[in-house]
Amino acid sequence: xxxxxxxxxxxxxxxxxxxxxxxxxxxxxxxxxxxxxxxxxxxxxxxxxxxxxxxxxxxxxxxxxxxxxxxxxxxxxxxxxxxxxxxxxxxxxxxxxxxxxxxxxxxxxxxxxxxxxxxxxxxxxxxxxxxxxxxxxxxxxxxxxxxxxxxxxxxxxxxxxxxxxxxxxxxxxxxxxxxxxxxxxxxxxxxxxxxxxxxxxxxxxxxxxxxxxxxxxxxxxxxxxxxxxxxxxxxxxxxxxxxxxxxxxxxxxxxxxxxxxxxxxxxxxxxxxxxxxxxxxxxxxxxxxxxxxxxxxxxxxxxxxxxxxxxxxxxxxxxxxxxxxxxxxxxxxxxxxxxxxxxxxxxxx
Amino acid sequence: xxxxxxxxxxxxxxxxxxxxxxxxxxxxxxxxxxxxxxxxxxxxxxxxxxxxxxxxxxxxxxxxxxxxxxxxxxxxxxxxxxxxxxxxxxxxxxxxxxxxxxxxxxxxxxxxxxxxxxxxxxxxxxxxxxxxxxxxxxxxxxxxxxxxxxxxxxxxxxxxxxxxxxxxxxxxxxxxxxxxxxxxxxxxxxxxxxxxxxxxxxxxxxxxxxxxxxxxxxxxxxxxxxxxxxxxxxxxxxxxxxxxxxxxxxxxxxxxxxxxxxxxxxxxxxxxxxxxxxxxxxxxxxxxxxxxxxxxxxxxxxxxxxxxxxxxxxxxxxxxxxxxxxxxxxxxxxxxxxxxxxxxxxxxxxxxxxxxxxxxxxxxxxxxxxxxxxxxxxxxxxxxxxxxxxxxxxxxxxxxxxxxxxxxxxxxxxxxxxxxxxxxxxxxxxxxxxxxxxxxxxxxxxxxxxxxxxxxxxxxxxxxxxxxxxxxxxxxxxxxxxxxxxxxxxxxxxxxxxxxxxxxxxxxxxxxxxxxxxxxxxxxxxxxxxxxxxxxxxxxxxxxx
Numbered sequence: 001x002x003x004x005x006x007x008x009x010x011x012x013x014x015x016x017x018x019x020x021x022x023x024x025x026x027x028x029x030x031x032x033x034x035x036x037x038x039x040x041x042x043x044x045x046x047x048x049x050x051x052x053x054x055x056x057x058x059x060x061x062x063x064x065x066x067x068x069x070x071x072x073x074x075x076x077x078x079x080x081x082x083x084x085x086x087x088x089x090x091x092x093x094x095x096x097x098x099x100x101x102x103x104x105x106x107x108x109x110x111x112x113x114x115x116x117x118x119x120x121x122x123x124x125x126x127x128x129x130x131x132x133x134x135x136x137x138x139x140x141x142x143x144x145x146x147x148x149x150x151x152x153x154x155x156x157x158x159x160x161x162x163x164x165x166x167x168x169x170x171x172x173x174x175x176x177x178x179x180x181x182x183x184x185x186x187x188x189x190x191x192x193x194x195x196x197x198x199x200x201x202x203x204x205x206x207x208x209x210x211x212x213x214x215x216x217x218x219x220x221x222x223x224x225x226x227x228x229x230x231x232x233x234x235x236x237x238x239x240x241x242x243x244x245x246x247x248x249x250x251x252x253x254x255x256x257x258x259x260x261x262x263x264x265x266x267x268x269x270x271x272x273x274x275x276x277x278x279x280x281x282x283x284x285x286x287x288x289x290x291x292x293x294x295x296x297x298x299x300x301x302x303x304x305x306x307x308x309x310x311x312x313x314x315x316x317x318x319x320x321x322x323x324x325x326x327x328x329x330x331x332x333x334x335x336x337x338x339x340x341x342x343x344x345x346x347x348x349x
Numbered sequence: 350x351x352x353x354x355x356x357x358x359x360x361x362x363x364x365x366x367x368x369x370x371x372x373x374x375x376x377x378x379x380x381x382x383x384x385x386x387x388x389x390x391x392x393x394x395x396x397x398x399x400x401x402x403x404x405x406x407x408x409x410x411x412x413x414x415x416x417x418x419x420x421x422x423x424x425x426x427x428x429x430x431x432x433x434x435x436x437x438x439x440x441x442x443x444x445x446x447x448x449x450x451x452x453x454x455x456x457x458x459x460x461x462x463x464x465x466x467x468x469x470x471x472x473x474x475x476x477x478x479x480x481x482x483x484x485x486x487x488x489x490x491x492x493x494x495x496x497x498x499x500x501x502x503x504x505x506x507x508x509x510x511x512x513x514x515x516x517x518x519x520x521x522x523x524x525x526x527x528x529x530x531x532x533x534x535x536x537x538x539x540x541x542x543x544x545x546x547x548x549x550x551x552x553x554x555x556x557x558x559x560x561x562x563x564x565x566x567x568x569x570x571x572x573x574x575x576x577x578x579x580x581x582x583x584x585x586x587x588x589x590x591x592x593x594x595x596x597x598x599x600x601x602x603x604x605x606x607x608x609x610x611x612x613x614x615x616x617x618x619x620x621x622x623x624x625x626x627x628x629x630x631x632x633x634x635x636x637x638x639x640x641x642x643x644x645x646x647x648x649x650x651x652x653x654x655x656x657x658x659x660x661x662x663x664x665x666x667x668x669x670x671x672x673x674x675x676x677x678x679x680x681x682x683x684x685x686x687x688x689x690x691x692x693x694x695x696x697x698x699x700x701x702x703x704x705x706x707x708x709x710x711x712x713x714x715x716x717x718x719x720x721x722x723x724x725x726x727x728x729x730x731x732x733x734x735x736x737x738x739x740x741x742x743x744x745x746x747x748x749x750x751x752x753x754x755x756x757x758x759x760x761x762x763x764x765x766x767x768x769x770x771x772x773x774x775x776x777x778x779x780x781x782x783x784x785x786x787x788x789x790x791x792x793x794x795x796x797x798x799x800x801x802x803x804x805x806x807x808x809x810x811x812x813x814x815x816x817x818x819x820x821x822x823x824x825x826x827x828x829x830x831x832x833x834x835x836x837x838x839x840x841x842x843x844x845x846x847x848x849x850x851x852x853x854x855x856x857x858x859x860x861x862x863x864x865x866x867x868x869x870x871x872x873x874x875x876x877x878x879x880x881x882x883x884x885x886x887x888x889x890x891x892x893x894x
Contacts, residue, residue: 012813030570030657042765046808046817053538055649056573058466059373075654099508100814106370119478120433131387131431137438137445147460147467183433226485326767 003027003036003082007048010093012100019089025076033090034062034073037102050102057216060150063090064102069081070157072216093157095166108166109156112173116196120180123187139184144321146179146224148217154197155211155221167200171211171221175200178224181231192230202228203242227320244268254309257299262291267272350472351717352521352684352694355724357479359790361731364482366489366504366515368819369538372473375525375537376716379465380456380576383717384710385422388602389439390446393454395419400887402711405451405607406704407846408699408863409557409882412699414682416885418711418718420818425717432475435460435467445776448581449709451607451894456711460574462647465713487513488819489543490826491748493553495741498689503748512752514745516738518731519690522548522678522721523716526696530827530834531582531671531780535574536565543696546826547679549833553686554867556699556880557676558830559838560847562707563781565611567670569628569653575648575667575888577709578643579633581605586615587630587664588623599894606894609706609847612669616781619668628666636661646748669781673712675703675847676834677729679867679880684723694723702864704882705846728808755821764824767798771827777834784852789840795832802828808858833868836875839867850878859889 003024003237010017022040031039034052039047051061055074062073067088081088096104097228127133155171156162162170169177177196180186196202202225211221229246232238238247248267252260269277284290299305312322365371386398398419403410430436430444436458437445460467476483487504493514494500522542528536538877549555559656562827565586566575582588585604588594598614599606606614615629633641641649641661653658677699684692702715731738765828778791780868802825809817844850869876 013811028570028653032655041817042763046763049809049814051818052487053369053373053539054375054378056571057379057654058378058463059369059375059537061373062368073390100811103814105508110370114477117478119474121478122431126431130424130427131443132427134442135438137440138440140435142752143435147470148463148464149470150377151370167846182435183435185433 001027001029001031001079001082003031003078004087005036005040005082006087006089007040007101009048009101010092010098017098021087029079031078032074033064033066033071033078034074036078037073037090048102049100056148056151058267060152063093063152063154063216065093065157065275068195070154070214072093072152072154075216077309093153095156095159095162096285104153106153109151109153109170112169113151113176116169116173116180117192118173118176118180119171120183120186121188122185133185135184142184143179143182145219146175146182149175149179149219152216154214154216155219155277158210158214160208160210161204161206165200168204169196169200169202171205171225174205174228174302175219175224178228188234189231190237193228193235193237196228197232197237197240197243201240202232203240203245221322226323230323231319241268241270254304256296257302257305258297260293260297262293318328350469350523350718352523352692352724352727353481354472354475354479356521356728356731357481359438359649359725359728359732361519361728363728364484364515364517365476366484366487366502368486368488368507368543370485371476371483372469372622374469374540375540376713377466377469378535378537378574379468379713380462380574381449381578381581382459382464382710383426383468383713384449384708385458385714386419386425386427386454386456387423387444387446388454389443390455393456395423397453398456401452402702403704403887404890404892405706405708405783406701407609407706407857407892408859409560409701409704409845409865410889411701411704411883412885412887413883414702417682418700418702418715421718422714425714425721429468429717430470436472437461438466446603447578449668450580450611451602452575452710452772455875457503457576457578457581458888461643462578462645466734468717479551480526484513487515487721488822489524490547490822491751492547492691493740493744494551494688499691500740500744501738503744505752505822507814507816507819510815512745512748514740514748516740517690518734518738519692519727521684521727522691522693522697523695523720523723524697526674527827527830528674529700529823530771530831531561531775532769533572533668533776534671534772535564536671537541542826542830543823543824544693544694544828545674548691548693548697549829549868549870550688551688551691552869552871553688553691554679554702554869554878555676555833556679556865556867557573557701557705557837558674558834558868559841559866560675560703560705561671561779562608562675562847563612563669564672565615565669566631566665566667567607567672568652568656569666569668572670573617573651573655574670574672575631575652575665576645577608579631579645579648582640583636584631584633586611586667586774587623587632588618590623592624594629595619602894607706608672608710609849610894612723612781612847613849615667615669620782624668625666629661630664631667632664633660634662634664671776673707675699675701675705675707679865680719680723682722683726684719685726691796692723692727692730694719699716699865701882705848721871735740752818755805755807755818756810758804758806761804762801764821765810766803767801767805768824768827770794770826771798772833775831779831779838781848781849782852783848785839785850788835791835792832792839795828795835799828799832800892833870833875836877837868852876856891857889
């Protein structure tokens with residue numbers, strides 16, 4: 001199989017960036033993108049820089065952007081990329097400074113991970129018998145997906161918020177935070193949730209879901225952020241603007257069945273900020289973009305909204321348990337249904 | 350990381366130096382689990398664990414090390430759990446344990462099929478909790494040895510370029526294995542024998558290097574590992590005639606015999622023409638979607654991605670592949686080596702816990718038990734010394750000169766062909782089965798490769814992120830180690846565990862070879878010697894499964 005790739009090269013000395021075309025004439029049909037990068041380095045260009053180690057999607061070294069979408073090179077079959085004579089462009093992941101070619105500086109990501117103090121801090125004594133803490137398996141399952149994170153940075157690369165607000169903690173650090181907050185053995189959740197709800201924390205996420213979409217391990221960081229938000233509510237950590245914003249959605253739906261946008265602004269912002277927004281509000285109003293607060297924006301029939309609320313409340317799922325999780329990584333596995341078969345009898349040659 | 354944590358807790362000032370970010374280490378690829386006789390899933394005891402390990406080692410494991418290991422393992426598991434390890438639980442909420450190959454009881458604690466990954470993240474968390482300094486992407490390539498033993502290491506700083514000399518009162522080698530000397534290997538690109546070769550060049554003896562474990566189920570064609578846990582949970586092996594051939598090799602344990610036994614059975618089937626293009630079939634179809642999803646979705650995902658096969662629909666093509674090096678830097682029970690201030694733990698070391706064959710689930714546990722012990726001993730050693738850690742004059746200049754020679758060479762052969770020939774020939778001549786003629790041929794071939802390596806060309810002359818340079822250094826490590834492996838293999842004229850010579854020495858020979866090989870490098874001369882095996886309770890017996 002022939003493979004042509006366009007790779008973004010950057011020279012740390014000159015800080016110049018260019019696209020370089022490589023052509024491989026003999027590539028195994030089952031080769032991955034990483035295999036091709038290795039082959040280029042071995043056969044054509046020893047100066048090409050990229051990270052790699054395990055080649056099986058567990059070390060998290062080789063995330064790159066393929067035609068703009070972040071993926072692990074070692075889990076990307078190259079045949080699909082070049083099908084129909086396409087010429088894919090391979091570039092370093094986004095939202096982190098480039099060191100050289102496909103290698104980026106990961107330190108900003110690690111720094112954010114450290115800032116959520118990503119380690120369990122049990123305060124109570126170990127069990128008397130010196131053995132393990134007894135925890136029901138159903139409770140442990142709460143952090144199962146987040147524990148799959150391999151720190152590849154795909155979610156950081158894809159995060160829209162980080163591209164405009166570099167200080168945002170981001171999907172990677174927040175998924176790690178849930179890994180701890182959601183752990184039934186962790187005993188310091190209230191202070192954690194308070195910190196995480198602050199500026200550049202959980203409420204800064206705009207819910208674009210690209211982190212869920214592109215995470216190669218199915219960690220679903222956006223769901224982790226939602227779970228943190230829900231637990232913040234349970235813990236009574238609701239003073240942040242983002243929390244007030246979320247709260248108003250519920251209140252509005254409960255009282256009038258619809259979202260009352262003009263009131264939403266007032267309920268979300270504090271008075272000092274609100275005053276500064278008055279000129280903006282007036283401009284919006286002049287252009288017909290802001291509805292009048294009165295008469296109230298109200299559904300003709302409130303019953304369906306109330307019924308929905310009743311059904312959800314009746315399930316008694318508090319906090320994170322109420323977050324419906326995407327199970328993208330499992331989808332592929334769900335697709336195939338095969339009846340159980342007994343093992344065949346042992347037979348002779 | 351376990352050693353760094355323990356040394357820190359013992360009061361030493363610690364830095365961790367790694368050519369990869371710590372969570373990218375290959376321990377993360379360990380899937381199936383970690384062994385400790387907790388007795389949560391049935392009757393078990395450290396003594397039973399030890400007996401299985403001794404038998405698994407084909408009686409070459411040192412029994413004092415094995416007993417200590419099995420006794421301390423449960424305490425370490427409880428500590429890991431306390432730190433936050435996400436092990437799977439049974440219905441009562443205790444740690445679940447699954448059966449593994451050659452184990453008399455369900456003893457393997459696990460986290461689905463990502464146990465190594467979960468533990469690696471956990472140790473990194475604990476490292477962060479202690480704010481231990483990490484020099485990441487520092488490529489260490491030399492131990493600096495002075496008059497009073499080891500004074501530190503030399504590293505190439507990948508991100509910024511340049512030689513960094515790191516002085517230390519004690520150094521713990523925890524650099525992992527060497528599987529990449531083979532073409533067909535489950536190991537990561539990074540597993541290039543760095544620590545073993547550095548120790549060798551520093552004059553340390555390497556023990557039992559002839560014993561490379563071939564894992565029975567590596568997925569063709571990628572060589573990636575299919576966890577032993579799938580056999581523990583009922584997966585079985587078929588030959589081209591659709592027969593469960595293990596019946597003829599291990600009638601009792603069948604697919605759950607020890608890894609050497611299963612790998613040898615597979616190789617025999619392949620050599621006798623009962624394979625499908627060199628592969629056997631691993632059948633998991635009867636698991637059904639529920640079990641597959643709960644326990645092995647990683648495995649299924651891997652099969653779909655790298656072989657295009659859904660294990661619920663078709664059996665997987667598997668064959669033996671280089672997986673784990675039982676041999677390594679010779680250490681005592683505290684990771685101490687022959688050279689002052691140098692310690693070693695994990696796959697790079699040889700305590701000897703695994704002897705001639707390692708049991709699945711014992712290697713993760715080894716990194717924890719012996720990592721802890723080495724970290725403690727290294728800290729005590731360092732704290733005894735009152736003077737500042739310092740490197741002798743000239744160490745840095747020496748290192749710079751060595752790398753400059755490589756970087757300034759303008760003509761020569763690129764490393765690729767040398768690396769490929771090394772890997773292919775090791776598979777061919779020093780694979781699952783060995784024989785005198787092939788081993789001799791391999792030594793000649795390695796001599797030739799080593800000569801060519803003297804003129805190897807580093808094409809990248811830049812300083813920032815020059816992985817071309819570090820890969821050439823890795824190839825040098827691998828070539829040195831391969832020579833030692835084959836030399837030790839030639840001298841062991843018997844079949845024991847992973848070292849199998851069906852053509853010339855098909856039987857185990859306790860009379861002459863119940864002993865460890867030691868290879869030493871002195872002035873370009875290979876020196877081979879032997880040391881006795883420590884036996885406490887278990888006398889060698891015929892080994893059947």
